[in-house]
Amino acid sequence: MLIDEAGGEMSRDYFAGNDADLVRRKLIEKIIEKLLMFSAGISILAIVLISLFIFAQGLPLISEIGIRSFLFSLDWSPSRGEFGIGAMFIGSLVVTFSALLWAVPLSLTVAIFMAEIAPAKIGEIMAGIVELLAGIPSVVYGFFGLIIIVPFIRNNLGGNGMSVLAGAFILGIMILPTIINISRDSIVAVPREYKESSLALGATYYQTISRVLVPAAKSGIITAIILGTGRAIGETMAVVMVTGNAAIIPENILFPVRTMTSNIVLEMGYAVGDHQAALFATGIVLFVFIVVLNLVINILKAVKRNENI
Amino acid sequence: MKTFDWKEKLLTVLFWLAALAVVGILFSIIGYIVWKGIAVVNLDFILEAPSRAGREGGISIAIVGTVYLTAVSLAIATPLGVGTAIYLEEYARRRSKFAYLVNLTSETLAGVPSIVFGLFGFVFFVIFLGMGWSVLSGSLTLAIMLLPTITRTAQEAILAVPHEYRENSLALGASKWQTVSRIIIPSALPGIVTGIILSIGRAVGETAAVILTAGSSLGMPGGLFDPARTMSVHLYILATEGISLERAFGTAFLIVILVIVINYFANLSLYRLSHSRNNR
Amino acid sequence: MGRKIKIKTEDISVFYRDFQALFNINIEIEENKVTALIGPSGCGKSTFLRTINRLNELIEGTRTKGQVYLEDVPVYAKDINVVALRKKVGIVFQKPSVFPMTIYENVAYGPKIHGVKKKNLLNEIVERSLKAANLWDEVSSRLNSPAAQLSGGQQQRLVIARVLAVEPHVILMDEPASALDPVSTSKLEELISELKKKYTIVIVTHNMQQAARVSDYTGFFLNGYLVEFNRTSELFVNPRDKRTEDYITGRFG
Secondary structure, eight states: TTTTTGGGGHHHHHHHTTHHHHHHHHHHHHHHHHHHHHHHHHHHHHHHHOOOOOHHHHHHHHHHHOOOHHHHOOOOEEEGGGGGOOOHHHHHHHHHHHHHHHHHHHHHHHIIIIIIIIIIIHHHHHHHHHHHHSSOOOHHHHHHHHIIIIIHHHHHOOOOOSSHHHHHHHHHHHHHHHHHHHHHHHTSSOOOOHHHHHHHHHOOHHHIIIIHHHHTTHHHHHHHHHHHHHHHHHHHHHHHHHHHOSOOOOOOTTTTOOHHHHHHHHTTTTTOHHHHHHHHHHHHHHHHHHHHHHHHHHHHHHHHHHHHH | OOHHHHHHHHHHHHHHHHHHHHHHHHHHHHHHHHHHHHHTTHHHHHHHHHEGTEEEEOHHHHHHHHHHHHHHHHHHHHHHHHHHHIIIIISTTTTTTTHHHHHHHHOOOOOOOHHHHHHHHIIIIIIISOSSSSSHHHHHHHHHHHHHHHHHHHHHHOOOOHHHHHHHHHHHTOHHHHOOOOOOOHHHHHHHHHHHHHHHHHHHHHHHHHHHHHHHSOOOOOSSSSSSOOHHHHHHHHHTTTTTHHHHHHHHHHHHHHHHHHHHHHHHHEEEEEEHHHHH | OOEEEEEEEEEEEEEEEEEEEEEEEEEETTTTSEEEEEETTTSSSHHHHHHHOGGHHHHHHHHEEEEEEEEEEEETTTOOOHHHHHHEEEESSOOOOSSSSSSHHHHHHHHTTOOOHHHHHHHHHHHHHHHHOOHHHHHHHGSSGGGGGGOHOOOHHHHHHHHTTTTSSSEEESSTTSOOOOHHHHHHHHHHHHTTTTEEEEEOOOOOHHHHHHHEEEEEEEEEEEEEEEEEHHHSSSSSSHHHHHHHHSSOO
């Protein structure tokens, strides 16, 4: 019907949108914009609620026993009211660090391979492989570790197999995709001229990679390692299935270990009162860890931006 | 000069070996689980309910639980995630505080460990809102976890839509929403779908958060307020409580196959996306 | 005299953040005529064109001062609905940008968003618009194939058909031929002379021969100022300003 009048005169009324149809459309637009804004606000709301509820559950206990003895005391004995997560805190760090120890060099090598060395076709296939690796659920990794890695360690290296080593191995596999993808992207993003001018100066291919490409992609690679660390600290199911979960400080990598995440999933089912609060307090520690890691990444980004300017 | 060449060659071999190691790891995991699991899985395994805590029978209940939780969580997260992406890319001012905050929280959400989501879902949905261990509590928790992935992929897909489309549509007198709903969303659809497919994979595999919010009951979930057990939770319990290794393999096999199929489709729609871009 | 003014601007200035792109432009554009805007790149002619349907507002950080009157309606008044304005003032851009849909859907897009639902009315509009854009004969047998398959020149005429389908009064053209080959360009110029019987056309071009061929009036822009505005025949033969003369004789730009 708007079309029919289109040939007609243009009036002030028409342009002012006094036309009923235009008024209705304007209203719909406003409503839709508000709805979209609301859905965007959900992320903020979620973070606020998560912090609020987890802190409300866990913070009173922490302030009661003190952050230091909560984090570093080795006495975890909920039935006697002792809530020190020292063993688990160190357990998480030990397993994560051991996983990074082998996963970071391998990931970076593969990332460089995919970005610089592999023929295009192979690079694409590798990308698919890495995607698939990222898609396999942690419980499947844990299951594989339980069935293959744990017996292998038991039979060849001693101990009962459920160990730091088993956890480090499985966890390392799980963070490969994170580190590979992000560092590959940052290597690919290095301007071609850098590489070409280095090669033109007579540097060999690998000199160019190690002295020009990797330093230029440094901040991306650091981001990749930080995100990998976050993933490893937070991982639960795979770790709980292969590390034996003894709340002790491991003497060597064949000893069992219990991480903070494992502690939560193992005891949440029956915990009540202060015990439950202690598990939430452990959740706070994890949450703060992740927020701090995120902060570091954002600072890195800001630094990188300033360098570019 | 001679020794230098030799060193370069050795390095090349090293790089190829590293890549091969990653390929080897993936194929040994998938291969082993398929090899052990394929013998267990048949139609009965899929259609029958488990009995004696999972020692006998199939895993029908866990399959239903998985489908139920995945479907409900996506039904919640998809409109919210896509809506967020549209708001950020099409409506919000570039440097607005609100948009910055949404991006920041979305990034943070993406990094929060699933066990923390589990704790939150437990205390908020299960206890505080009184939903109990249920499909709904589990799905709502999952939905928050999936939100960042869906948002980010949709944002990237929307950003890739040529700017001229917007200008041309608006210049024809289309309103913002008409432009978004008729031009932007259809153009960005392959990318949006990829994000949704990837989220399905995440929902299927999630265990820690689900076990704390949907429970691990072995009954058939009848409604949103019934507890449910997903395949991943089922696998965890079968394997760690030593109930039935055989059935654990069968369950792991089905999960792995599902993940492979999901990845295939995700790549397919990604391929379409890049393909149609090249055609332009 | 029978001269009717379709568009009149009053001291139009455009700022992009701290940069002033246009300085107090006053111009009167006659109905059913072709007005060409020429000048070196970056002189503000495209920016000026985009003030007429308020398209500069799509770029964040842009401010416009002054007033544009479209048939005496002040376009920058507070209560003006931009959607209604843009429906009356269509624009064709430099690079033809067809939507990723069929040929038919591209032309029907405008009428559909403005509420036309009846299938046979839509068919009629699509056919009429494609004919008016001199494209019907080339595409009538394949209306349902993707528009992206058309050649560049055909895509540009499809974009014009898409604009005609919403029945505008004014058509703005922003260097519409710069991406086209000579054959497509002459087809487009032919089309412009036909369209001016029904529409008022403002065309921005960097091609002076083209301005001379198609337009009735020409405005010369330089550094954000309108240096000279006159009948095309006058301006090219008898430029009043030294700078205009320098430009049209090719001494710069």
